[in-house]
Amino acid sequence: MLAKITTIILIVAILAFAWRRTLSFLRYFQQEEYNPTRFIAWIKSNRAFDTRGSLVLLLALIAHVIFPGSGASFLIALLSAATLLVVAYGIEGDPRTTGKIRLNMTERATKTAWVAYGMLAIVGALPLFGLCCSCSQESAPLTLTALCGIAIAQATPAALMLAAKILSPAEKRLQKYYYDDAKRILAEVNPFVIGITGSYGKTGAKAALGDLLTQTVGSTFWPKKSINTVMGITRTIRETMRPHHKYAVIEMGAYNIGSIKRLCEFTPPKAALVTAVGIMHLERFGSPENVYTAKSEIAEALPEHGILVCNGDSPNARRMAEQHKRGTNLLYGFDLSKGPLDCFATDISYDEHGTSFVIHYKGERFPGRTPLLGRPALSNALGAFTMACALGAQPAFAVACMGNLPPVDNRLVLDKGSRVSYLRDAYNSNPTGFEAALDVLKNLPAQRRILITPGMIELGDMQYEENKRLATMAASVCDRIYVVGTTNRDAILAGLAEANFPRTKTIIAETRDEAFNTLAEQSAEGDLVLIENDLGDLHEGKVRF
């Protein structure tokens, strides 16, 4: 009897654990667009295999060998079950409600999850069938249950891929229907389509352009957040495109060569905005030249009389403009040393209400301001301004509208408090963004300037050097620096030492909470705190199962 209860307790815990795990893996499977090749590559590169669940069950097995009695089994099962539940529901957050890119429970996700979980649950519940006949052998149920548990913990990604495969014919039919339906809506509404791509900045530029066009030239459709795939755009078109939409701003993500081309076939652009062609996601493309080729597909797709607006500060975006002559070719940016610019900004300064600037366009000066902070945000706004003007907006009015651009979540947002103010740059940090944030920190009024950061990640070979370089730069701006965690601690400390930053003003914290507690104790009136790359995100960068 006790053996049966033991087995049932453990099975229930394993099944509950498996459900949460199915969702956790599904989040990344969804981000990889249910593509098995990309998902496997992601699992490999992140070593995203189950360790916690298997370890708990393995320990249970070992303990069971050492203490074979049925009373001991019961305790072992109880302890393992509790640990599994704590791991799945305590330590690991709900992928639907936590994290930077959450699991979106679409119809497809729900179906995939249930089919995969169904398969896992059958394996997990297998010992139940054995219960009746094997109750005489006291030890068999727990051993079998734990082994089945380990098997399903390891097989979760495979079950998801198999589920996707099983559902694929029906899914393809449904996708085809959605795709055609979106195509039909697009043909009926017939908006002027502007495609946006770039290695970074495209989401910010899309929001700025969508807003500016709506205010200056006409009602504009644009998918919110960073929706940039055929399926994502299909869904948004079906849900929110309306007959009054005169323009459509479509962000086009390049996942490999050909993906922008497919997007351009879906929503053929008459104009394109290229924010940057960098070397991000190099591992996906193989070489910088392939990145350029992939991004160039947007320019290739433009009609002869089309409009191509490129960021002149990015050498490869400039090259794209030179190699693709269209009806209108415009370059924007800050840096005139890289060549002529049709639209550029000077006299940039920051205050607590945003960024002031002077835009130079077609020989005229337009002083203005925007609530957005930092050069990357201003660069995006500048691209949006240039495109809006190319589409007929009156420059002076477009500049006035820049004064009301809505902020993009978590990208250098000033949170003003009565005593202490915070500059939050929680979005996945990169060297350009970090530099821009330091620049803003330097220029805003404050009694003391404080930096809290765990440093930047996912920079490959450059990680140590870049973190060290930015730390050196931060040393010249900050009065106090909180170094969070161990990931980049050495690099940051080396950078600070090189800049002779006083050791007494460097605070080393193991965790984000520790850093914030110390900060709260030591804060003073007039402090301005830059939170660069929130630790939550850093942890998320390193997935652990």
Add this chain to the structure above:
Amino acid sequence: MTQRKRTRVAVLFGGRSVEHEISVITALQLMQAIDPAVYEVTPVYIAPTGTWHTGNQLLERSFYAKVPANLNSLQEVTLLPKPGVRGLTKLSDNSTIPIDVFLPAFHGQYGEDGCIQGLFEMADVPYTGSNVVSSALTMNKYACKVFLKEHGVPVLPAQLITRSDAQKNIDGVVQKALSTEGFTTLPLFVKPCNLGSSIGISKVKEAHELAPALAKVFRFDTHALIEPCVNDIMEINCSVREHNGVHASVVEIPVSQSGVLSYEEKYLRGGGKKTGQSAGMASLTRVIDPQDLDPDIKNSVVEIATRSFTVLGCSGVARLDFIVDLATGKLYFNELNAFPGSCSFYLWVRSHPRVLYTTLIHNMIETALVHHATAASLDRNIGLKALRA
């Protein structure tokens, strides 16, 4: 003795206005105050998308936290612009929910500006509050000022700017605004012409801020109104209602923290507390019936408020907002809310004679029925002759 049949009232609220939530708050208060012995209430919620729903769940404040997900649990209805239906039509089976009188509890566009009133007229049903013309005229701040000025009501100078003019030539528009007669100095107030509440309002302190302030208005409205800013200001509000004649309430002085009431201050401040539920206009920090106010000002406010309400042809309960330039002692009409937040009941319960919220609603409905009966008795002999000749 048989029980008298209760009058069936549809309370309509929500709607496609930026003040959607405020309307829900007003309506929930109102439905609590309505006399259940006399009236049978049918709540009708118009979702932000414009669909109409009814069901008793709408009486619970907690219901609105989960909109739109839980709209499915309600009955979708509509009002057909067809005389003789005398009720709401269920979309599921075209059957009718009989209604005797409609009580629109909307703030802002589509509900307070003559739109829904037009639908009531088409359907030939009794409804509370102002009619089509009065509602439309009072919602358009510029038209209202021009109209009242004609009737000798003191108003501040104003300039109207259209979105399309600004899009074409913002510099020209700014020049035109700055050279408006009566705009002697900055700052200026720039606000949406057709919206209630305080959304989109800016105080322009320097000339170069005017263009972005206009651009901000044009996110919400096609017309912007520019007015001079009275620096040393006191606001005075007064409610006026129609019930066997026109009556004014006591006056109130709303207390503003930052010079101009923002949307948050007006509706989210919760009577000065930062947390807790908002009770809408009823919770704003204010001084009702201030005893130390100059009686001349008080009398002028009451006289002008009553006269304005009358010449605009308003009905139901309205609130008129005035400002006093403390430097000169001059009184100006600012705006009229055809259906004010919380129905201004907090002013009426302090008035002489005292009017309870329940009575206020009761009187509104009685008046609506009288107006409808009067309109029905008008000679509308449609001569079907021309086409038969």
